[in-house]
Amino acid sequence: MRPTNKNTMLKVVILGDGGVGKSCLMNRFVSNHFDEHSFHTIGVEFLNKDIEIDGETYTLQIWDTAGQERFKTLRTPFYRGSDICLLTYAVDDKVSFRNLSMWKNEFLYYADVKEHLHFPFIVVGNKSDISNEEREVSQIELESWCNENGICNCIETSAKNASNVQEAFKMAVQYWLKAESRADKNEYSCNDTIDLTKKSGESRSSCCIGATEE
Amino acid sequence: MEQNEEKVEEIFVQEGVLLLSGPASHIEYMKLTGTLYITRYEKHENEYSTIFIEWKPNENLTIDSDIQDQEWAVVNTVEKRTRTLSGSLIPEEANRSKYLRVNFDTIKSFKVANSGRKILFNDGRGDVICTFSFQNGNSTCFIASLRQHIKTAPSRRDKNLYIVVGEIGNNDKQIETSFKTLSLFPDDHNYMWSFVKNFQHRPYETTMEAFAKVTNIGNYFWNYYFLEYLIVYNERPLDDETKEVLNKSIIAIESATTTHTQDDYEVVANVPKLPDRKDCPRSKPLTKEQWLDLQNCEGKIEDVDGIKLLIFRGGVTPSLRKSVWKYLLNYYSWESTQKERDQVTKDKKEEYYRMKTQWMTMTKMQEDNFSDYRERKSLIEKDVNRTDRAYDFYAGDNNPHLQLLNDILMTYVMYNFDLGYVQGMSDLLSPILYLLQDEVDAFWCFVGFMEKVLSNFDIDQAGMKEQLQHLHTLLAFTEPELSTYLDNHDSGNMFFCFRWLLVWFKRELNQEDVMKLWEVLWTGLPCQNFHLLICLAILETEKRALMDNNYGFTEILKHINELSLKLNVNFLLNKAEGIYRQIEEATHANDNVRDIVGLPKLENGNMDSPNTASFTYLESSADHASVNIDTNEVSYERGISNSYL
Ligand SMILES: Nc1nc2c(ncn2[C@@H]2O[C@H](COP(=O)(O)OP(=O)(O)OP(=O)(O)O)[C@@H](O)[C@H]2O)c(=O)[nH]1
Ligand SMILES: [Mg+2]
Numbered sequence: 001m002r003p004t005n006k007n008t009m010l011k012v013v014i015l016g017d018g019g020v021g022k023s024c025l026m027n028r029f030v031s032n033h034f035d036e037h038s039f040h041t042i043g044v045e046f047l048n049k050d051i052e053i054d055g056e057t058y059t060l061q062i063w064d065t066a067g068q069e070r071f072k073t074l075r076t077p078f079y080r081g082s083d084i085c086l087l088t089y090a091v092d093d094k095v096s097f098r099n100l101s102m103w104k105n106e107f108l109y110y111a112d113v114k115e116h117l118h119f120p121f122i123v124v125g126n127k128s129d130i131s132n133e134e135r136e137v138s139q140i141e142l143e144s145w146c147n148e149n150g151i152c153n154c155i156e157t158s159a160k161n162a163s164n165v166q167e168a169f170k171m172a173v174q175y176w177l178k179a180e181s182r183a184d185k186n187e188y189s190c191n192d193t194i195d196l197t198k199k200s201g202e203s204r205s206s207c208c209i210g211a212t213e214e
Numbered sequence: 215m216e217q218n219e220e221k222v223e224e225i226f227v228q229e230g231v232l233l234l235s236g237p238a239s240h241i242e243y244m245k246l247t248g249t250l251y252i253t254r255y256e257k258h259e260n261e262y263s264t265i266f267i268e269w270k271p272n273e274n275l276t277i278d279s280d281i282q283d284q285e286w287a288v289v290n291t292v293e294k295r296t297r298t299l300s301g302s303l304i305p306e307e308a309n310r311s312k313y314l315r316v317n318f319d320t321i322k323s324f325k326v327a328n329s330g331r332k333i334l335f336n337d338g339r340g341d342v343i344c345t346f347s348f349q350n351g352n353s354t355c356f357i358a359s360l361r362q363h364i365k366t367a368p369s370r371r372d373k374n375l376y377i378v379v380g381e382i383g384n385n386d387k388q389i390e391t392s393f394k395t396l397s398l399f400p401d402d403h404n405y406m407w408s409f410v411k412n413f414q415h416r417p418y419e420t421t422m423e424a425f426a427k428v429t430n431i432g433n434y435f436w437n438y439y440f441l442e443y444l445i446v447y448n449e450r451p452l453d454d455e456t457k458e459v460l461n462k463s464i465i466a467i468e469s470a471t472t473t474h475t476q477d478d479y480e481v482v483a484n485v486p487k488l489p490d491r492k493d494c495p496r497s498k499p500l501t502k503e504q505w506l507d508l509q510n511c512e513g514k515i516e517d518v519d520g521i522k523l524l525i526f527r528g529g530v531t532p533s534l535r536k537s538v539w540k541y542l543l544n545y546y547s548w549e550s551t552q553k554e555r556d557q558v559t560k561d562k563k564e565e566y567y568r569m570k571t572q573w574m575t576m577t578k579m580q581e582d583n584f585s586d587y588r589e590r591k592s593l594i595e596k597d598v599n600r601t602d603r604a605y606d607f608y609a610g611d612n613n614p615h616l617q618l619l620n621d622i623l624m625t626y627v628m629y630n631f632d633l634g635y636v637q638g639m640s641d642l643l644s645p646i647l648y649l650l651q652d653e654v655d656a657f658w659c660f661v662g663f664m665e666k667v668l669s670n671f672d673i674d675q676a677g678m679k680e681q682l683q684h685l686h687t688l689l690a691f692t693e694p695e696l697s698t699y700l701d702n703h704d705s706g707n708m709f710f711c712f713r714w715l716l717v718w719f720k721r722e723l724n725q726e727d728v729m730k731l732w733e734v735l736w737t738g739l740p741c742q743n744f745h746l747l748i749c750l751a752i753l754e755t756e757k758r759a760l761m762d763n764n765y766g767f768t769e770i771l772k773h774i775n776e777l778s779l780k781l782n783v784n785f786l787l788n789k790a791e792g793i794y795r796q797i798e799e800a801t802h803a804n805d806n807v808r809d810i811v812g813l814p815k816l817e818n819g820n821m822d823s824p825n826t827a828s829f830t831y832l833e834s835s836a837d838h839a840s841v842n843i844d845t846n847e848v849s850y851e852r853g854i855s856n857s858y859l
Contacts, residue, residue, distance in 0.1 A: 018637060019596035037603030040596070040637055042721060043712040045775055046768065061768070068593065068637045073242050073675050074712060080245045095589070112246060112272075 007050065007059045010176060011081055012169070013111075015103045016088030017096035018067030021126040024159035025088065026064045029169055034160055041066045044078050053173055060084075060169065076110040084172045085111070088124040091156060094136040097125075100145065115183065120176040123154040124168050129161045225265075226252040226359040230350035233269055233314065234332070235342060235706040238683035240314050244707060246271040250346055252360055263318035263381045265363050267335070269346065270313050316343055318364055318378060325375045330354055339804060340694045341687070342701045486802040488692065494791035496784050497528035505534055513552030515541070521548075526739040529730050535649055542736040543646075543662030545655070566654045569628045570621065587627070590635045594623045601640040605725060607648045618647060622657045629661065636671040639664070641717040645728050666736070670716050681715050682708040684810045685746050691800075691807045692750055692793055696757045704767040710774040711749055718745060719781075727783045734787060740794050742812035751789035752781065 014022040023041050027033050030049045046063045063082075065075040085107050089096035104121065113119050125142050139156060146154045153175050157164040231250040233243050248271040254264050322338025330352035335343045348356075357376075360366075365382050369375035500521070508521050515521060530538045540546045545562070546555050573587075581588055598620045602608045608615050622643060627634050642663055647656040669677025685708050690697040700706050713721055718735065720728050735745055756777070760770055797803055797811060805815045 018593055019600075037600055039641075039721065040600050042638060042641075042716055043709070044771070046772065066637060070636050070671070070673060071675065074678065074709065076242050077244055077707075077709070093592075095592075110242070 007057045009059045009061060010083040010173065011061050011063065012084045012086065012172065013063045013065070013079060013082045013107070014086045014088060015065070015107060016067060016086075016124075017090075017093070017099050020067065020088050020090040020093060020096045021159050022067065022088055023064050025086075025124070025126060025157065025165060025168075026062050028159040028162055028165045030062065032162070034162070036160070043071075044075065051169060051173060053170060053177075058173055060173070072106070076106065079107055079111040082107075082111050082113075084120045084122070084176050086122050086124050086168070086172060087151075088126055089137065090127045091125045091137045092127055092130045092134045097137045097141070097145075101149070104149065115179075117150065118179045118182060120172060120179050121151045121153070122168060122172045122175065123151055125154070125156040126159060128156040128163060129158040221256055223254040224251055225254055225363060226356060228348070228356055230348065231269065232347040232349055233271070234345040234347050234704065235701050236269075236314055236344040238679045238686065238707050240312075241679065241682075241707045241709065243271045243312065243314070244704070247349060248272050250356065252356070252363065254363070263364075265318045265381055266315050267318075267321070267360075268313050268315045269344070314344060318381060321378050323369070323375055323377045325372070326353055326357065327374060333357075339690070339806075340697070341690045342698070342706065345701070486800075488796045489799040490796075491792045492795050494788050494795070496788060497524075499529045499531045500524045500534060500538065501531050502534055505538065513555070514550065515548050518548040522737045522739055526734055526737040530733050532729075535729065535733070539646070539649065539659055539733065539736075540655065542733060543659040544665065545658045545662055562658050563654045566625065566657050570625045572628050573624050586631075586634070590627050591624065593637070594620060594627075594635050594640070597635075597637060597640045598623065602644045602648075602725075605648070608644070615647065618653050618656070619643060622647065622653060622660060625657060626660065626664070630664075633664075633668070633671060638671065638716045641720040642667070645720070645725060645732070648725070649729065663732075663736075667718065678712065678715060681743075681746065682711065684743065685711060685715075685749055687806055688746055688750055688797075688810060689753060691803065692796065693754055693757060696753060696761065699761050700770070703765065703770065705770050710771045711753075713775070714749055714752075715745070719748065722778050722781055723783060724779060727781075731783050731787070740791060741798075743810055744790065744794070746810070747790040747793050748786055750793050751786045752777065754789070754793075755786075 014026060016022055018040060023038060023045075024034060026047060027035065027038070030047045041064055044063060044065045046061055049060050049062065051058050051060055063078055065071070065078060085104075087100050087103050087107075089100055091097075100123065107113075107121075108116055108119070111119075123142065123146055125137060125139075142154050142156070146152070153171055155164055155168045155171060157168050159165060228250045230247060232245065232247050233240065234245070236244060248269050251266075251268040251270075253266045253268050255266060257264050316335065320337055320343060321335045323336045325334045325336065326332070327334065328347070331348045332345065333348075333353045333356070334345045337343050346353075363382055365379040366376040367379050369377055504524060505521075508515055508517055510516055525538070525542070541548055546558060550558070576584075576587075581591075598616050601616075601619060608619070619640060623635055623640060626639070643656070643660045646659050646663065647653075650656045650659060664671075669680070672678070686697065686700075686706060689700075689708075697706075700708070718728075719731060723731060731748070735748075738744075741747075756773065759765075760773060763769070765773060794811065797807060798813060803813075803816075808815060
């Protein structure tokens with residue numbers, strides 16, 4: 001599965017409402033290029049890009065999907081196996097900010113993440129270049145949302161003028177490293193298999209009850 | 215509702231089983247870990263087997279029930295729609311639809327791979343129904359348990375392949391009754407024997423002919439019942455010669471109906487060959503002279519079919535498109551006179567502006583209190599800014615054509631508020647507006663196009679899922695090798711073709727080619743779902759690239775995405791039509807395949823007419839590479855075969 005070079009390959013998904021700038025962020029990061037008028041995304045696309053952190057090279061496989069709610073069932077299968085998730089909104093679009101919770105839940109539900117608590121989410125407020133009059137979400141609102149949701153990493157970016165884009169991805173990988181090392185430590189103390197068994201056993205029976213009651 | 219009272223007996227349960235591939239209806243569960251069950255239900259009317267395999271994804275719930283319900287509803291819809299295709303995938307009540315449930319009527323064989331850690335269930339028509347990977351341990355216990363309830367026969371060719379013979383227990387009775395209903399050879403065992411002998415000569419066709427008459431549930435299933443019956447229940451002792459005949463028959467049927475796969479090699483067994491591909495060269499586009507010639511003095515088109523055929527064969531001369539597209543997109547009816555068209559133009563113009571005024575005059579307060587509307591409006595704004603901006607017609611800031619795109623899409627929201635605006639629609643509108651350069655005309659032509667592709671934008675994406683599934687079914691028929699390859703590389707859901715289908719290749723072709731392709735597709739010729747055959751043509755062209763590079767899921771997706779602007783429309787149309795002709799002529803095309811392209815079902819199973827066909831088959835049996843039986847062996851069987859039929 002992983003390429004022959006010995007870089008660590010990390011799967012990164014960028015989620016957020018349509019038009020918040022997911023594709024622009026990806027293209028800025030991967031090819032340092034910004035096309036104001038590029039198409040909206042249909043289906044899924046991905047690009048690879050190497051990033052160096054503390055002398056180590058990581059290959060990021062960045063997945064970009066269509067943001068509209070309608071395409072949910074066809075986008076969610078791609079969440080599985082993600083190492084990092086960028087939750088994005090646009091600072092000039094309050095609705096996209098409010099939808100962050102929805103995106104986070106959708107991701108956790110379909111990505112089959114083992115440890116919800118420590119999953120490397122990064123919240124990205126894009127389009128930070130816009131004027132103050134156009135701004136609908138402040139940095140303070142962003143921080144407080146992150147606090148409430150137990151996410152310790154957030155950043156405002158602009159794909160347009162290239163501010164903070166590299167930083168956002170770098171931050172994501174650093175946070176992933178932290179989460180990894182924590183997971184390593186806990187490896188022996190928790191037993192996933194038993195946990196899983198219990199859960200699915202329960203849900204099946206409740207499911208059947210649901211069906212018979214109707 | 216009845217299903218609610220149904221008793222389910224769980225025969226076997228195994229946790230930690232990953233769904234590697236499955237029907238498109240379960241696309242969102244692929245790659246998820248879940249639980250695999252063997253279950254027994256009370257007998258259903260149309261099913262012979264009461265045994266099912268079921269799989270359900272693990273739930274790690276942190277999502278509100280609201281979203282969940284929606285999700286299940288989605289899957290449910292799809293199952294209902296595709297029921298006819300997927301045989302006994304049973305539509306279930308909403309909250310159970312995450313179960314993947316397959317009846318053993320549907321499963322014709324299963325294969326164990328990866329030292330028992332992987333198991334594939336085959337439908338006997340070259341398609342893999344679903345594939346599971348055992349995360350904890352292997353499939354040994356599962357198979358052991360299964361074989362207590364399902365009678366299996368080990369394949370003669372592959373020790374990892376098990377042919378499903380039937381359910382243990384009610385087997386005997388079933389065979390009896392089913393052969394009574396066969397009533398092909400009611401009392402006369404000699405008659406039956408002559409039938410058996412036919413296996414030797416042409417086992418595949420013989421069984422197809424016989425069983426297709428009586429039952430449309432899996433033919434291959436019955437082959438085994440039948441052979442079992444002959445071996446086990448016949449009073450006549452089996453001599454060596456007959457035994458050999460039967461053995462050969464089994465092998466031949468196996469060859470013709472199962473697809474063998476393993477991780478390091480893939481052999482697609484001898485599936486009956488398609489007829490030769492015909493070259494279907496393109497013609498010259500419809501000219502102005504032809505167009506005028508085909509109208510009478512009132513401006514009525516005299517020969518609609520003829521004109522459609524001309525368009526299908528060669529497209530339309532660019533300068534004529536403006537007129538012709540209005541017919542192709544049902545703005546004008548083909549039968550209308552010039553006078554009637556003038557009236558339609560007038561009426562439609564009024565209607566358009568009435569709808570446009572509705573949203574134009576919405577007050578700020580109304581908008582503030584109307585979130586659905588606001589959402590649509592804002593997305594349209596964003597997408598209009600991102601539609602075909604590289605073309606002069608839409609380039610530059612404050613381009614008035616962008617305003618037109620916006621207004622037409624907004625008015626469409628008022629025209630069809632339930633659908634509203636869905637991403638992809640701006641791609642469909644853009645070439646139409648570019649061509650017609652008139653707001654009202656473009657709107658109504660866009661409405662006509664939307665009418666043709668409405669299901670692409672279903673709220674639950676059921677239409678898209680169904681098309682992906684259809685595409686897979688067609689591919690399994692025309693390119694079984696590639697289809698198997700995709701199945702084994704996590705791509706059997708055909709998701710990588712999503713963009714092609716959603717906007718009819720708009721993103722893959724330049725403007726001129728898009729227009730060329732669309733006008734051909736709008737004719738509805740030569741068959742329904744012809745756009746799926748365009749997909750087949752592309753996939754066939756890319757087959758070697760995908761397989762020789764041993765591309766996996768991500769590489770396949772990338773490769774297909776990167777075909778954008780590298781496709782040749784005329785080449786693909788030629789090829790796609792050739793594929794259609796092959797499907798049309800293939801005598802072994804199953805009804806699923808024929809149904810997708812709108813061909814009538816073959817009445818006698820796969821034969822046009824049993825009487826004449828039996829001769830044809832005998833005459834040309836050498837061509838049928840599918841049947842690995844030495845054709846010289848017994849030629850006197852001809853006589854018997856003819857009298858039997
Ligand atoms: N001012 C500003 N505009 C931006 C920025 N990033 C993206 N945009 C604009 O926002 C629009 C949407 O960007 P995309 O990257 O296409 O959005 P997306 O999130 O990929 O949207 P979908 O593909 O529809 O899900 C584009 O028209 C860009 O011009 C930014 O940093 N600043
Ligand atoms: Mg995008």
